[in-house]
Amino acid sequence: MAQNPSMPNLVLLPGLACDERIWEAQIPALPQAFNTRVSDAQRHNGTIEGMAAAVLRDNHGPLVLCGASMGGMVAMEAARQAPERIAGLALLGTSARPETPEMFTLREGAIEYFERGELRDVIEPNVYFAFHPAQAADPLLVQRYLDIVLGAGAQQLISQNRAVMRRPDARLHLGSVRAPVLLMCGDDDKLAPPECTNEMAALLPQAEVVWVPACGHMLTMEKPELVNAALNDWLAKHFA
The missing domain is CATH 3.40.50.1820 (Alpha/Beta hydrolase fold, catalytic domain)
Structure with a gap:
């Protein structure tokens, strides 16, 4: 069509x-x-x-x-x-x-890691919040997710988290x-x-x-x- x-x-x-x-x-x-x-x-x-x-x-x-x-x-x-x-x-x-105070604080802490270039320290544990346990156990799916998010780079992670914090x-x-x-x-x-x-x-x-x-x-x-x-x-x- x-x-x-x-x-x-x-x-x-x-x-x-x-x-x-x-x-x-x-x-x-x-x-x-x-x-x-x-x-x-x-x-x-x-x-x-x-x-x-x-x-x-x-x-x-x-x-x-x-x-x-x-x-x-x-x-x-x-x-x-x-x-x-x-x-x-x-x-x-x-x-x-809008952002909750608890998530605002968590994102501020994550941004400190991103500013030091320590992306994996935040993103890899986040898999277990982002995915249902059954899907979090799928290594190919998790790797695809990590490729996408880590590939965005520190500056995008910082900028977009700040945007969500101020939504x-x-x-x-x-x-x-x-x-x-x-x-x-x-x-x-x-x-x-x-x-x-x-x-x-x-x-x-x-x-x-x-x-x-x-x-x-x-x-x-x-x-x-x-x-x-x-x-x-x-x-x-x-x-x-």
Whole structure:
């Protein structure tokens, strides 16, 4: 099927220190009627607000924004900045809340390691927070994750963590979103736990919620078939 110029553009927004590789199982499975691209706004802007503005600037016309983790925060901020541009939001493993004091302190400590170039000391233990135990035991999956995050480098890890630490409280405007919304969450997500998704769902009565079993924070890598099925069902329902 060829691209349909009447369809909104589909923009995939990676999480912190991630890139197009976290979407490698989704891109070939998504409907070909969409003009699909992966944003790299997170690499060139130091705030969630700046990343969202870049996404809106770099992509024309109506947009379906599909964001994972920090990418979901960027998607919600883009919806605040330009609600008339948003045709749909798919928010995976994310939170509308501002940073908690506990996580702010943890990120400050991690940044000190990054500034010394000690990336592995932080990122390797983080595997057990990012993945469900079953997936954390998969050496190939873990190595792919480490390649992506360590490959981002210290400066990106510092900049993007600071952006997340200073993120806005999206709950203040999320209820004004009128476009279709898909919320997905792993049932064992330790970084954006299920109560965050429940909170967003309460603000978005039109949202469809998909719980991914035996899954942690990295939904697109941990359970690609389930993520693909949910995304394709939602896209077909609202944009066929």
